[in-house]
Amino acid sequence: MSAIPNILKPPASSIGVVAWLRKNLFSSWANSLLTLFALWLIYNFAIGLWGFVASANWNVITVNLRLFLIGRYTLEQAWRVQASIALLSFLIGASWRMYGGIMQQVGIAITALFAFLALLPFENNSRFYLVGIVGLLAAGFGIAHVVRARRGLIALWLISPIAISIFLYGGVGSLAIVATDLWGGLLLTLVLAMAGILLSFPLGVLLAVGRQSSYPVIKGFSILYIEIIRGVPLVTLIFSAQIILPIFLPEGVTVERVIRALVGFIVFTSAYLAETVRGGLQGVGRGQAEAARALGLNGFQILWLIILPQALRNVIPAIVGQFISLFKDTSLVAIVGLLDLAGIANSVIAQQQFLGAQTEVLFFIAAVYFVFCFAMTSASRRLEKRLGVGER
Incomplete structure (x- = not known):
């Protein structure tokens, strides 16, 4: 009885960068013209955007940043908003470690965003807070690596919208009421x-x-x-x-x-x-x-x-x-x-x-x-x- 021959899989196709460009972007004269025109548009857009960003007066943003973020929310109670963001960052970090997927993308995006904001010309207190948010996200990631309480994390996500809403509005315990009109x-x-x-x-x-x-x-x-x-x-x-x-x-x-x-x-x-x-x-x-x-x-x-x-x-x-x-x-x-x-x-x-x-x-x-x-x-x-x- 003859042995069944081993069936080999076809080799994985791999092409270099030049071959990929020739196949996808310069396969014909019409495709080449479209590629060059698109590159010209992208180049001019990037140059114009960089020129605007470099020459713009961004003081209007840094001076009014609190208004952009929380409006007329009482300054003495603004720590509630900061605490709410910190809680959400912790939950996102824990969910990143527990589930990955979408939460991983969200965690990476938040880390990149707050790290970029920390480089802008803000006061040191604001920079420390931004770095602290990234630290809380990392803390949630690390704690979830040790304590795998999936049901507890789901419960926290379910109650967090109601808890944060009550926390921001106040009227519970010693929390002063901050009217939603503010x-x-x-x-x-x-x-x-x-x-x-x-x-x-x-x-x-x-x-x-x-x-x-x-x-x-x-x-x-x-x-x-x-x-x-x-x-x-x-x-x-x-x-x-x-x-x-x-x-x-x-x-x-x-x-x-x-x-x-x-x-x-x-x-x-x-x-x-x-x-x-x-x-x-x-x-x-x-x-x-x-x-x-x-x-x-x-x-x-x-x-x-x-x-x-x-x-x-x-x-x-x-x-x-x-x-x-x-x-x-x-x-x-x-x-x-x-x-x-x-x-x-x-x-x-x-x-x-x-x-x-x-x-x-x-x-x-x-x-x-x-x-x-x-x-x-x-x-x-x-x-x-x-x-x-x-x-x-």
């Missing part, structure tokens, strides 16, 4: 965006499921809600939340403007998320539910375990796109007198000593918006790759 800058932008995302997503999923429901009342209410809200501009909803919401409250009960604006964002975003999730639900074949029903699963189990995970997986890019849109739409709160990051930028531009510095200010806030939006996009791409979105 919140501003990046702090207000992040609070509105994160709270809007966390609260509008489950509401949007419920509306999408309700629109697919076989109960006429639930289906009719979901359709009516979605169609009415999608037909109204976001600006109108923000104004309406400021004026109409207090009418439905008991006499003597008041809601601060930030909460009213947040209600407008939640109502608006949930309607669009509902349509996005509904598209994902329709993309799941009927055979999935029939097979699950044949296995003895009830309606809730079929929806929760079979249908909904596949539907959400299929529409991850659209959902993240809606979240990015919400993050940028927070700038609309300026119309009701709230000063988020964009609102603070407008007030800084109007300062007498910095007249004419609008280019530097707008460049700075554009960079901040880009960093957060790019982070969400990168996390989305990694999640899509991990779940195999678009692959069969």
Whole structure:
């Protein structure tokens, strides 16, 4: 009996840099012209950008940095914001060690960002704080390497939004109340965006499921809600939340403007998320539910375990796109007198000593918006790759 010959795998193809350039960038005369034109554009853009960065007056940013970050938040209580950032950095460092993946990218990005900020011309106290944040991130990484408490870390992440919100607002124990009307800058932008995302997503999923429901009342209410809200501009909803919401409250009960604006964002975003999730639900074949029903699963189990995970997986890019849109739409709160990051930028531009510095200010806030939006996009791409979105 003859032995089975060993089957050798084909050798891995490897090409040098010159061969790769010739194959991908200079494969034809048309491709070569496009490559040279693109390089010319990149070169001129880089030269212009460097010239602007080197000659710009960045004092407008360093002098008003506190306004950009926390707005009119009480200076004596600003340590609460710093402590909240420190807690989040510690949790991110621990999650980086525990789970890797997306949290690893977030940890690396935060480390690079704070290390870069520490090189800018800030006061020594600010530099020590920035270095301390990186140190806390490293401490979380190191502690998670020794103490592997995954459930405890998940519990900390779940309670951290509520705990940080109460901590920033105050009114508990000896903490003085800092009214949300004093919140501003990046702090207000992040609070509105994160709270809007966390609260509008489950509401949007419920509306999408309700629109697919076989109960006429639930289906009719979901359709009516979605169609009415999608037909109204976001600006109108923000104004309406400021004026109409207090009418439905008991006499003597008041809601601060930030909460009213947040209600407008939640109502608006949930309607669009509902349509996005509904598209994902329709993309799941009927055979999935029939097979699950044949296995003895009830309606809730079929929806929760079979249908909904596949539907959400299929529409991850659209959902993240809606979240990015919400993050940028927070700038609309300026119309009701709230000063988020964009609102603070407008007030800084109007300062007498910095007249004419609008280019530097707008460049700075554009960079901040880009960093957060790019982070969400990168996390989305990694999640899509991990779940195999678009692959069969």
